[in-house]
Amino acid sequence: MQAVRCFGELMPQQIKQFTLKDFPLVGYNSTDDLPRKNGQLQVRGENYHTDHSNEIAPPKATALLAITLPTRGGDTQFVDVRRAYDDLPAALKEQLLGKRSLHVHQSNRSPRAFAQLSAEALAQIPQTAQPLVIKHPDNQRHALYLNTGRMQGLEGMPDDEAFALIDQLYHHATHARYEYRHTWQVGDLVIWDNRSVMHQANADYDPQERRYLYRLMVKGVPLTAAT
Numbered sequence: 001m002q003a004v005r006c007f008g009e010l011m012p013q014q015i016k017q018f019t020l021k022d023f024p025l026v027g028y029n030s031t032d033d034l035p036r037k038n039g040q041l042q043v044r045g046e047n048y049h050t051d052h053s054n055e056i057a058p059p060k061a062t063a064l065l066a067i068t069l070p071t072r073g074g075d076t077q078f079v080d081v082r083r084a085y086d087d088l089p090a091a092l093k094e095q096l097l098g099k100r101s102l103h104v105h106q107s108n109r110s111p112r113a114f115a116q117l118s119a120e121a122l123a124q125i126p127q128t129a130q131p132l133v134i135k136h137p138d139n140q141r142h143a144l145y146l147n148t149g150r151m152q153g154l155e156g157m158p159d160d161e162a163f164a165l166i167d168q169l170y171h172h173a174t175h176a177r178y179e180y181r182h183t184w185q186v187g188d189l190v191i192w193d194n195r196s197v198m199h200q201a202n203a204d205y206d207p208q209e210r211r212y213l214y215r216l217m218v219k220g221v222p223l224t225a226a227t
């Protein structure tokens with residue numbers, strides 16, 4: 001906790017059921033809690049995303065600390081959404097400016113299933129319209145802000161057209177040329193900037209083996225649109 005606090009104030013975890021009893025600011029990702037379908041683990045965080053994008057002030061950073069790891073697999077991948085934005089054609093960049101998307105708990109076209117919540121718990125989860133292209137609050141760099149699991153289309157655009165544009169940008173931004181893949185070792189602490197990269201988990205390990213990581217988040221500020 002002390003190490004992550006060097007980067008700012010800790011942010012409470014959105015899903016309280018996956019937090020430590022004595023340290024509620026510390027969440028965890030554990031295979032013990034994961035449902036299995038046809039013998040395959042249903043891993044949280046599969047497909048590239050940025051954490052808690054439905055919050056008015058999403059976490060500026062997320063940290064994972066590896067405690068128990070499977071023999072192989074379970075890497076975490078990151079893609080640089082600043083470079084992905086920089087590489088877009090000028091005409092497309094122009095088209096994206098000013099566009100916003102409502103980020104909700106789970107988009108009705110989400111490629112993955114999120115935690116099932118009671119109606120009461122769901123009512124506590126915020127939803128926020130976020131810019132499609134953000135300006136980093138510290139260094140002013142422009143970046144794509146995508147989370148296909150939570151984006152409910154684009155404001156003022158018919159759904160089919162909006163989701164096609166989101167898919168196109170997602171496909172572009174998740175190309176291997178923007179990727180860093182982290183192969184975990186026990187004790188690794190990885191912290192990343194959620195306004196600069198997207199990340200994803202991998203369900204490619206033996207479901208009989210245990211994988212357990214702590215997760216901490218650092219408070220961010222409301223996002224501003226690139227101009």
Ligand SMILES: [Fe+2]
Nearest residue numbers: 045049050051
């Ligand atoms: Fe995540």
